[in-house]
Amino acid sequence: MSEIEKKIKLAVNGGIGFGSKLNAKQLVFLAEYLGDQELELTTFQQLYIEAAENDVEFITKKFNEVGLSVYPVGNYVKSLRHCNFCKGEEQEGMPVAKEINRRIAGKPVPFTLRPAYAGCPIGCGEPLVNDIGVLKVKNGFDLYIGGNPKGAEARVGKLVKAQLQPDELYSLIDKILVVYIKHGKKRESFFKFLNRYGFDTLPEQVLITERL
Numbered sequence: 001m002s003e004i005e006k007k008i009k010l011a012v013n014g015g016i017g018f019g020s021k022l023n024a025k026q027l028v029f030l031a032e033y034l035g036d037q038e039l040e041l042t043t044f045q046q047l048y049i050e051a052a053e054n055d056v057e058f059i060t061k062k063f064n065e066v067g068l069s070v071y072p073v074g075n076y077v078k079s080l081r082h083c084n085f086c087k088g089e090e091q092e093g094m095p096v097a098k099e100i101n102r103r104i105a106g107k108p109v110p111f112t113l114r115p116a117y118a119g120c121p122i123g124c125g126e127p128l129v130n131d132i133g134v135l136k137v138k139n140g141f142d143l144y145i146g147g148n149p150k151g152a153e154a155r156v157g158k159l160v161k162a163q164l165q166p167d168e169l170y171s172l173i174d175k176i177l178v179v180y181i182k183h184g185k186k187r188e189s190f191f192k193f194l195n196r197y198g199f200d201t202l203p204e205q206v207l208i209t210e211r212l
């Protein structure tokens with residue numbers, strides 16, 4: 001008797017760029033891949049598709065060939081939600097957004113974690129209401145944690161540190177994730193983790209280790 005192949009969800013998008021755009025080649029590729037499948041559009045600039053678990057590596061390679069990025073779905077860091085970089089790539093820090101995404105998207109964490117980025121204080125990528133938020137202000141990057149966009153518990157994130165330079169920013173984000181991965185309970189959201197662990201404790205802890 002043949003085994004039924006296990007299907008899993010994958011998240012797909014066009015990577016970090018000007019807007020969340022897909023070109024005709026990518027759309028045709030997606031349509032051919034989908035066949036009778038439906039495509040689910042999420043609020044986090046991702047498209048969900050289904051794939052046989054054993055084929056994930058092959059599918060990821062094929063999607064990458066047409067410029068589509070593929071991420072795991074579930075208890076992982078999601079791909080970076082971002083603004084449209086309307087004022088230009090360098091001015092709005094697109095290389096920094098790409099590097100943040102490269103470093104953290106797809107990392108296993110206790111519960112799905114949503115990072116977001118905006119290239120100027122107007123904040124179109126909504127970084128202040130996501131788990132980890134980066135806002136470019138003048139020549140630096142302000143790092144926020146613990147925002148929550150949902151329900152009666154909605155709140156704005158707390159500023160960890162303003163006017164960071166890229167290397168300091170990457171290092172702090174890495175350290176925050178290490179603490180969450182180490183101390184977060186299974187399926188405990190980052191928002192709930194911060195309530196339990198200490199909304200002030202975590203920033204203090206990572207900033208102290210940064211100074212050592």
Ligand code: SF4
Pocket residue numbers: 083084085086087092118119120121122123124125
């Ligand atoms: S946050 Fe600023 S740079 Fe980004 S899309 Fe909005 S206005 Fe443009």
